[in-house]
Amino acid sequence: MQAEQQDTVELLQRERANFLNFKRRSEQERAEERARGREDVVRALLPVIDDLERALEHVPDDLIEHPWAQGTALTRQQLLDALRKLGVERVGEPGEPFDPAKHEAVESEQPSADAEPRVIRVVRPGFQMNGRLLRPAQVAVGTYASNGRHTDHA
Amino acid sequence: MPKVLGIDLGTTNSVMAILEAGEPAVLENAEGSRLTPSVVATNPKTNERLVGQIARRQAITNPENTIFSIKRFMGRKYDDPAVQAALKLVPYKVTRAPNGDVQVVMAGKAYSAPEISAMILQKMKSDAEAKLGERVTQAVITVPAYFNDTQRQATKDAGRIAGLEVLRIVNEPTAASLAYGLDKQGKEETIAVYDLGGGTFDISILIVGEGVLEVKATNGDTFLGGDDFDQRVIDWIVDEFKKDQGIDLRQDRMALQRLKEAAEKAKIELSSAQSTDLNLPFITADASGPKHLSLTLTRAKLEQLTGDLIDRTKGPVQQALKDAGISPNEVDEVVLVGGQTRMPAVQQLVRDLFGKDPHKGVNPDEVVAVGAAIQAGVLKGEVKDVLLLDVTPLSLGVETQGGVMTVLIPRNTTIPTSKTETFTTAADGQTSVEVHVLQGERPMASENKSLGRFILDGILPAPRGVPQIEVSFDIDANGILNVSARDKATGKEQRVVIQATSGLSEAEIQRMVRDAEAHAAEDARRRDEIELRNQADTAHYQAEKLLREQGANLPDQVRAQVAEKSAALKRALDANDASGMRTALQDLQQAMLGVGQAAYAGTNGHAQDDGGTPTPEGAVEGEYREV
Numbered sequence: 001m002q003a004e005q006q007d008t009v010e011l012l013q014r015e016r017a018n019f020l021n022f023k024r025r026s027e028q029e030r031a032e033e034r035a036r037g038r039e040d041v042v043r044a045l046l047p048v049i050d051d052l053e054r055a056l057e058h059v060p061d062d063l064i065e066h067p068w069a070q071g072t073a074l075t076r077q078q079l080l081d082a083l084r085k086l087g088v089e090r091v092g093e094p095g096e097p098f099d100p101a102k103h104e105a106v107e108s109e110q111p112s113a114d115a116e117p118r119v120i121r122v123v124r125p126g127f128q129m130n131g132r133l134l135r136p137a138q139v140a141v142g143t144y145a146s147n148g149r150h151t152d153h154a
Numbered sequence: 155m156p157k158v159l160g161i162d163l164g165t166t167n168s169v170m171a172i173l174e175a176g177e178p179a180v181l182e183n184a185e186g187s188r189l190t191p192s193v194v195a196t197n198p199k200t201n202e203r204l205v206g207q208i209a210r211r212q213a214i215t216n217p218e219n220t221i222f223s224i225k226r227f228m229g230r231k232y233d234d235p236a237v238q239a240a241l242k243l244v245p246y247k248v249t250r251a252p253n254g255d256v257q258v259v260m261a262g263k264a265y266s267a268p269e270i271s272a273m274i275l276q277k278m279k280s281d282a283e284a285k286l287g288e289r290v291t292q293a294v295i296t297v298p299a300y301f302n303d304t305q306r307q308a309t310k311d312a313g314r315i316a317g318l319e320v321l322r323i324v325n326e327p328t329a330a331s332l333a334y335g336l337d338k339q340g341k342e343e344t345i346a347v348y349d350l351g352g353g354t355f356d357i358s359i360l361i362v363g364e365g366v367l368e369v370k371a372t373n374g375d376t377f378l379g380g381d382d383f384d385q386r387v388i389d390w391i392v393d394e395f396k397k398d399q400g401i402d403l404r405q406d407r408m409a410l411q412r413l414k415e416a417a418e419k420a421k422i423e424l425s426s427a428q429s430t431d432l433n434l435p436f437i438t439a440d441a442s443g444p445k446h447l448s449l450t451l452t453r454a455k456l457e458q459l460t461g462d463l464i465d466r467t468k469g470p471v472q473q474a475l476k477d478a479g480i481s482p483n484e485v486d487e488v489v490l491v492g493g494q495t496r497m498p499a500v501q502q503l504v505r506d507l508f509g510k511d512p513h514k515g516v517n518p519d520e521v522v523a524v525g526a527a528i529q530a531g532v533l534k535g536e537v538k539d540v541l542l543l544d545v546t547p548l549s550l551g552v553e554t555q556g557g558v559m560t561v562l563i564p565r566n567t568t569i570p571t572s573k574t575e576t577f578t579t580a581a582d583g584q585t586s587v588e589v590h591v592l593q594g595e596r597p598m599a600s601e602n603k604s605l606g607r608f609i610l611d612g613i614l615p616a617p618r619g620v621p622q623i624e625v626s627f628d629i630d631a632n633g634i635l636n637v638s639a640r641d642k643a644t645g646k647e648q649r650v651v652i653q654a655t656s657g658l659s660e661a662e663i664q665r666m667v668r669d670a671e672a673h674a675a676e677d678a679r680r681r682d683e684i685e686l687r688n689q690a691d692t693a694h695y696q697a698e699k700l701l702r703e704q705g706a707n708l709p710d711q712v713r714a715q716v717a718e719k720s721a722a723l724k725r726a727l728d729a730n731d732a733s734g735m736r737t738a739l740q741d742l743q744q745a746m747l748g749v750g751q752a753a754y755a756g757t758n759g760h761a762q763d764d765g766g767t768p769t770p771e772g773a774v775e776g777e778y779r780e781v
Contacts, residue, residue, distance in 0.1 A: 018175050021286070032186075054436035058444045100204060100212035106411050108215040116199075117215055123408055132186070138411065141215045 035132070042088055042127070043134050049083075050124060052076050083127075091126035092137025094119050095144050102126055102136055109142030118144035158321060158534055159282055159293040160526030162329070163271060163309065165225040166352040168192050169523035170278045172286070173531035178333070178524040180517075183281040189519065190281075194273045195220040196261040205277040217245035219260050223353075224274075226376075227256040227267040228312075229305030236376070268308045272315035279316055293318040294530040296522050299325040299358045299372040321533050327358035328367045329525030330491045334513045337365050343486040344370075344478075348504050348512070350467065351492035353379040357471045359478040359485075371477035373470035378463065380421075380494035386459045387417035391432065391449060399445055401438055409437050424453045425496045457499045464503050471507055488512040493519050546571075548666060550627060550635065553590035553599035555580045556684035562627045565595065565667075572628035576642075579618045586611035587623055589639045591652065595670030597681045603666075610639040610648040618695070683732055690735045693742050694723045700749065712752050715745040 056076060059069045080090075091102050098105065098117040106123055119139045126137030160178070162169045167189040171180045183190045185207050195209040196202070196219050204212065213220040226240040232250035241248040247259040257264040275293070282290050297309050306323045313320035324332075327347035331337065336345055342363040349356040356374040360367050391413055392403050403409045416432050423430040434447040457464075475482060488504055490512045495501065504512050516524055546569060551561040554577065562573045579587060588609050594602030613621050622642040629635050638649035670677075697720035705713055719742040726734035 015175070021288075022174055025286070036186075051435045054444075058436055058439065060443070098212070098215060100208045104211040105213070105215040107407060123411065136211055 035130070038086070039129050039132065039134055042083065042086065042129055046127060046135060049076075049079065052079070053125075087130040088134070089128055091128050091133070092119060092122045092139055094121060098139070098141045100136075102128070102133055103139045103141075104136040105141045106138045107140035109140070115143045117141050120144050156288065156292065157282075157286060157290055158527075158530035159279065159290050159318070160329075160523050160528070160530045161275065161278060161293050161295045162326070162520075162523035162526060163225065163274065163295055163297070163312075164192055164351070165223055165354060166192060167519075168274055168278060169520050170282055171520065171523040171527035172282070173527045176531070178527040178531075180520050180523060181282050181285050183278065184284060190274070190278060191222075192225065192274050193220060193222045194224070194260070194270050196263075198261045201261060203273065205273055218247065221246055221258055221260055221265075221270050224258070224267050224270040227258070228271065229267070229302070229308030230256055232256050268312040269315060271309065271312035275312055275316035275318060279318055291317070291319055292321050292530075294322050294324055294526045294533065295320055296324050296326045296329045296526050298356060299327050299369045300356075300374075301325075322529060324526055324529050325358070325367075325369055326356070326491070326522045327360055327369065327372075327489070329522045329529060330489045331360060331362070331367055331487075331525065332528045333516050333521045333525035334487075334489055336487055336489070336513075337362055337367055339487075344480060344484055345487045345489060346471075346474075346485045346508060347489045347491060348467070348471070348495065349374075349491035350494040350500060351379050352381055352494075353377070355379060355467055355470065356491075357467070357474045359474050359480065370480075371474045373474040373477070375466060375470060378466055380492070382463050383421055383460050383494060383497070384414070384418050386463070387421055387451070387456065388413050390451075390455075390459055391417060391447070394449055395437075395447055401440060401445060403438060406438050409434075412437065420451050421456065422496075424451065424456050425498060428453050453498070460497075460499070464497075464500055467500075467503065468507065482508050485510070489521070490514065490518050491521055546629065548593050548603075549595055550605075550629075551592050552577075552625060552637075553588075553592060556688050557599045558681065558684055559592050559594070559597060559599045559602050562625070563629065569629045572626065574624055574626040577623045577625055579613065579616070579621050579623075582617050583615040584618065584621075585613045585615055587613065587639070589625060589637065589648070589650075591635070591637050591650065594666050596666075596673065597677045601669075601673075605635070605652045606637070606650045608637075608639075608648050608650045610641060610646065612644060612646045613641050614643055617699075686732060686735055686739070687727070687730075690723055690727055690739045693739055693746075694720055694727065697723075697742055697746065700746075704749075708749060709752050712745075712748045715748060716742070719745040 052072075053076070056069075056073055059072075063069050096119050098119055103119060103126070107121075109120065118141070119137075120142045121140040122137055123140060124138040127134040157172045157174075159181075160171045160173075168191075169180060169189060170183075171178050173179075180188050182188055183206060187207065190206045191210045193206065193209040193213065195204045195212060195216055197204070197212075197216065198219050209220060210222075213222070221244075223240065223244060227237060227248070230237050231254045232248075233254070234256075237248070237256055249257045249259060249264060251257045251264070251266065256267055258267070258270060259265075260270075275295075279290055279293075293313055295309055295313055297306055301309070309323055310320045326349065327345075330347050330349070331345050336343070339362060342361065345360040345362060345367075347356075347358045347360065349358070354374065354376050355378045356372065358369055359371045361370050362368075388410075396402055403413060412434055416434055420430045420432055429450055429452040432447065432449045432451060436444045437447040438445050475485075485508045488508050488510060490501070490504065495504075495512075495518050501512060546563055546565055546567050549559075549561045549565045550563040551559050554560045560575075562575055563571060577587070586609050588607055590599065590607040591605040592599055592602040593605050596602050610623065613623070624640045624642060626638045626640075627635065628637075635652040636649065637652065638647060640647040697716055701713065701717055701720070708716075719738065723735065723738040723742050726738045
C-alpha cells in the first residue's frame with residue numbers, strides 16, 4: 001500500500017516534470033517554427049535570385065550599356081536590398097577559407113600541401129537569415145591566389 | 155526520469171526520437187534538421203572532427219578522410235564478400251585489423267567500424283541533450299533484421315563508446331511495426347515491412363502474437379534505392395537536352411550539380427502532382443549564346459523511367475514470403491519504410507503484391523526511429539497502463555433552449571477533465587431548470603443519446619436571463635461523469651453521477667460520428683432555424699418589456715410602431731414561419747431603433763412630438779443597443 005502510494009506520487013512528479021519540459025520546449029519550438037516559416041519562404045525564392053544572377057552574367061557584350069540591361073541589374077539590386085532588410089545575407093566569397101559550416105564543396109582542386117584550402121570560386125552563392133544558414137554556398141575549393149583569378153569565371 | 159533516445163542508425167542517414175508524455179517526437183539535430191547524414195570526417199591538417207551534414211559538405215575536398223556507409227562494415231571481417239564489394243565503392247582506405255575485423259583509416263589513424271558509428275551516435279546524443287536540456291545516457295538502437303549477433307554486438311559497442319547504455323537492439327522492421335501499434339492487435343498476425351530507402355531495399359516478414367514480434371524471413375537488395383531513381387531522371391534530362399540542343403551536359407560539372415538537385419525535386423513533386431516543370435535557365439552556353447533547359451516530366455514518364463527498378467523489388471518479396479512459408483494473401487498488415495515508398499507506383503506495386511493497402515501516416519523516413527522511441531518507452535515502463543490516458547469518444551453537453559445540444563466537452567478531449575459554463579432561465583419567473591445531459595455529435599438534443607437528467611429547483615423568481623446557473627461537467631480518469639448545477643444566487647445545488655460513459659461499443663461510436671457527418675448540412679439548417687427562433691423570441695420579449703416599462707415615455711408614433719411589429723413577430727413565431735420570422739424580426743429591430751432615437755432626444759431635453767429637432771452634431775448613433 002505504502003509502496004503503491006509512493007509509486008503514484010513518483011508517477012505524478014514524473015508527469016509534472018514531463019509536462020513542464022514539454023511546455024518549455026514547445027515554446028522554444030514555436031519561436032523556431034515562426035522563424036522557419038519565414039526562412040522557408042525566402043528559401044523557395046532563392047532559385048529565382050540564382051537565375052536572375054545568371055541572366056545578368058550572360059548579358060551580351062554589346063548590351064552591357066543598354067538601359068534595359070541596366071534596369072534589370074537595378075531590379076536585382078532592389079531584390080537583394082529587400083532581402084537584406086529581412087535579415088538575409090549572402091554567404092561565400094572567393095578567397096575566404098573553406099568552411100563546411102557554410103560552404104558545400106562541389107569541386108576541388110588538389111591544394112598544395114601546405115596551403116590552407118580556400119574558396120576559389122563560388123558556383124552558387126549561399127544565404128543566411130538572421131544568422132541561420134538557409135542554404136550553403138556551393139564552392140570550388142583549392143589554393144587561392146589573389147591575383148590569379150580563374151579564367152573560367154565570367 | 156531521464157529520457158531514452160530511440161535511434162535509427164542508418165546507412166545514409168540517421169534519425170532520433172524520444173517519447174514525450176507518451177507520444178513519440180522526432181528530435182532535430184543542432185543544424186535544425188531531422189535527418190543526420192551518417193558521415194564522419196577528420197580534417198587532416200587540424201585533426202578537427204566533423205559529423206553529419208557538415209562532414210558531407212566537405213567530402214569532395216577530403217575524400218580519403220571522409221567516412222560514409224560505415225554500416226556496411228559493422229561487425230564484419232575484412233574477408234567477408236560484402237566488405238569486398240562495398241570497399242570498391244568508397245574512396246577511403248579500408249584495412250584488416252589484427253583480429254581480422256574491418257578497419258577504416260581517417261587522417262592516418264585506423265578506426266574500427268563501431269568507433270566511427272559511435273561518432274555519429276555521440277553527435278546525436280549531444281544534440282539531443284542540447285535540445286532537451288537534460289542528460290541522455292540510454293538508447294534503443296535499430297539494426298536491419300538480417301544483422302547477425304556480431305553485427306548487433308558491434309552496434310551495441312558503438313553505443314557504449316558514445317557514452318550510451320544501449321537498453322536494447324531492435325530490428326528495423328519491428329520498430330516500424332511498433333510505430334503503427336501493430337504489436338497490440340490482440341491476435342496473431344503476419345506483417346510485411348517493405349523498406350525502400352536511399353540506397354538499400356529490405357523486405358521483412360514478421361509474425362506478431364501476444365505482443366511479441368518475431369522476424370520470420372528477410373530479403374532485399376543492398377544496392378537498390380531512391381538514389382537510383384534520381385539517376386534515371388538525370389539521365390532522361392541529359393538525353394532530352396542533347397536531342398534538343400545537341401549539347402552533352404554530362405561534360406559540365408556545374409550543370410550536372412544543378413540537374414541533380416532538380417531531378418530529386420521533380421521526383422518528390424511527382425508523388426503528389428501528375429506533372430512537374432523543370433526550368434533551368436542558363437544551364438549552359440555555346441558560341442551562339444546561353445542555353446536554357448525547360449522540360450515537363452509527367453508521373454507516367456517517371457514511372458516508365460523507373461519501372462524496372464520498382465520491379466526489382468518483386469523477387470526479394472516473393473523469396474521472403476516463400477522462406478516464411480506463407481502466401482501473399484496471408485499477410486494481414488503491410489508497413490512502408492523509406493522515402494522512396496512515397497512514390498505512388500511503389501505503393502501500387504505493394505498493393506498488387508499483397509492485395510491490401512499499406513499503413514500510412516507516419517513519415518516513412520522517421521517511422522523506424524519513432525518505433526525505437528516507443529520501444530524505449532516500453533522498457534522504461536513509461537507506457538504503463540495506468541498512464542494510458544483515455545479520451546472521450548463523443549461530445550458531452552446539455553440541452554438548451556430550442557432543443558439544441560450545447561457541448562461542454564468536445565469529443566477526443568483527453569480525460570480526466572472538467573468544464574464549467576453558466577446558463578440562465580428562458581422564461582420570466584422560472585423557478586426550476588432541467589439539466590439534460592447528452593452525448594453525441596448531432597446539434598439537436600433529440601438526436602443524441604440521453605445520459606440522464608435532473609431538476610434544479612428553488613431558483614428565486616426573476617425575469618428571464620437574470621438567474622445564473624452554473625453547470626459543471628467533470629470526468630475522472632475512470633470515465634465517470636459528474637454533472638452538477640448550482641444557482642449562484644441561492645447556492646442551491648443538484649448533481650448526477652453517470653457511470654462510465656461507455657455503454658457504447660466502438661461500432662456505435664463510429665456510427666454516431668458518421669451520422670453527424672452525413673447530416674451536417676441538414677443539421678446546420680435546422681440549427682439556423684432554431685437560432686432565428688430564439689432570436690425572434692428574445693426580440694419579442696424585449697419589445698413587450700419595453701412597452702410595459704417605458705411605454706408611457708415614448709412618443710405615440712414610436713410606441714404604436716413597436717407594438718405593431720412586435721405583434722407581427724409573435725404571429726410569425728406562433729405560426730412557426732421561418733421567412734415570416736426573419737422579416738418581422740428585421741422590422742421590429744428597425745422600430746426599436748426609433749425608440750433609441752426618441753430616448754436620446756429625451757435625455758437632451760429636446761423631445762418633441764413632431765420630431766422636428768435635428769440630431770445634434772456629433773451624436774453617436776451606434777451607442778444605442780437593443781435593450
